[in-house]
Amino acid sequence: MGGDSKFLGLWYVAPYAVGLLLFTAFPFVASFYLSFTDYNLLSSPEWVGTDNYEKLFTRDRTFNKSLSVTLTYVFMTVPIKLTFALFIAVVLNDKLRGINLFRTAYYVPSILGGSIAIAVLWRYIFAQAGLINMIITAFGGEPVNWFGDPDNALVTITILRCWQFGSAMVIFLAALQSMDKSLYEAASIDGARNWHIFRYITLPLITPVIFFNLIMQTVQAFQEFNGPYIITEGGPLKNTYLLPLYIYDEAFKNFDMGYASAIAWVLFTIIMVLTLIAFWSSKKWVYYAGDKRD
């Protein structure tokens, strides 16, 4: 639009630029700085060098536990959720009557997803006298101590997040539906079995959305807060004490802002490194059809 000043567009994006500076860029830099300080809100931040990090990695048992629980949680939840989402998407991807009904039914839990109400529901479903144990005993089984047993508690949160496979599934389904059907037909006529069609045709073609879902779900899983906060309250014996909970407690209960920032930066670094590995390795396994612009 010829006559406009070349700065005109800047006016439109100005709100974003200001917000970016105030609420993202400045906090990002500040939290890095704070992670090298001791700051309890009462006096100004005091520079302590790498003390916080040294303490984290050498003397802090809670951090050790929290880190290992977090990694267990992420590496358990993300693959199960994505595999299940992909499986259901493949099953749904046919000219089935009523596909929209199923798609909606599967998507509802995702929509309610992060809601605190669902976490509350989970707490009551998995309680000793809750729905799951009622069903187990109705079938003649022994009730399971979901929250008291360290191995089970984390599983309840994983189940909750896998229950919300819908958004990942909808993305898979959209990719499957946009695929060129003639490839399947050709393979099918050639006598290829379903599994082979899936393995050698479908899977390579949807690697871009697998990649996308993998990154989004991993970043999200590392930040899981509501589940453990409401359902298990970090317990038992800190077995569901994920890093975001630890950061929250240090920052907003103990007001140890410097230490909390250091934990946040460790978590951030882990997420970053994994994301970079994913991007780097994607050249080897993500298949982009044709030339991709933008």
Add this chain to the structure above:
Amino acid sequence: MSDLIQPLSESTEPPTALQIKLQRRSRWNAVLRYTLLTVVGFVMIYPLLWLVGASFKSNAEMFSSAWFWPKDATVQGYIDGWKTSTPYTFATFFFNSMQIVIPKVIGTAISCTLVAYGFARFEFPGKKILFAILIATLLLPDVVTRIPQYLLFRELGWLDTYLPLIAPAWLAGDAFFVFMMIQFLRAIPREMEEAARVDGANTAQTLIFIVVPILMPALVSVCLFQFMWTMNDFLGPLIYISTVEKYPVSLALKLSIDATEAFNWNSILAMTVLALTPSLVVFFIAQKSFIEGISTGGVKG
């Protein structure tokens, strides 16, 4: 597959063994798929069914059966739950939630429209870098900015107000929504806008009278997502809101778990149902635009 079989079977020749085999296989295939989908669907939905049913059960009946349908339906849970253990009722908490949700949704709609328009339709110095940052922030975990944000709002004297929850939305704080609208705008041809400009409209007029109407579907899904995310947000209010009188629904619900005796389940489950209702209503009114939004933009959740 059916496209290929159809023309063959319409011909006068009898179906070949391969065709019969393929047809039989596809029929079995459909039966298998439906069974699987129904079972999975039932497992998915049952917790929600149970929640609604159990909220109408008495506490005595609650633990007697896993079946969701109440034998003697009672609204006692709703009456007790609504009153809460605080001096306030859930009416206060819903009103508080609306005081956060409505300004936030409006701010998101306005700021994201402006910013998306700027990115999609203008060239300006620094655009490439700014857009790259926008994409990068999509992946930036909030956890790393949360503490200094808190300190900033504390400096401003905004603690225990709704401003920290609302203000970022007025400055296009959700990069995801901006990104989604840019993608939407890019797919729309510019002829109408250019015609308006030729007729003498300035860019602001073009935005309001031409672009916004076209952008409406994307705008609606942005508002819906923001409504639900804000309604369901827990950590934000947990950090910033400390007075019970100002609690939104999410915090009030947590409070009622802590305050209720161990086996008084129906009042909590009843309030859980109410807390989910706004999101469910919005979802069912607009599920089409939700699912389209998620397929094109790819949403967390």
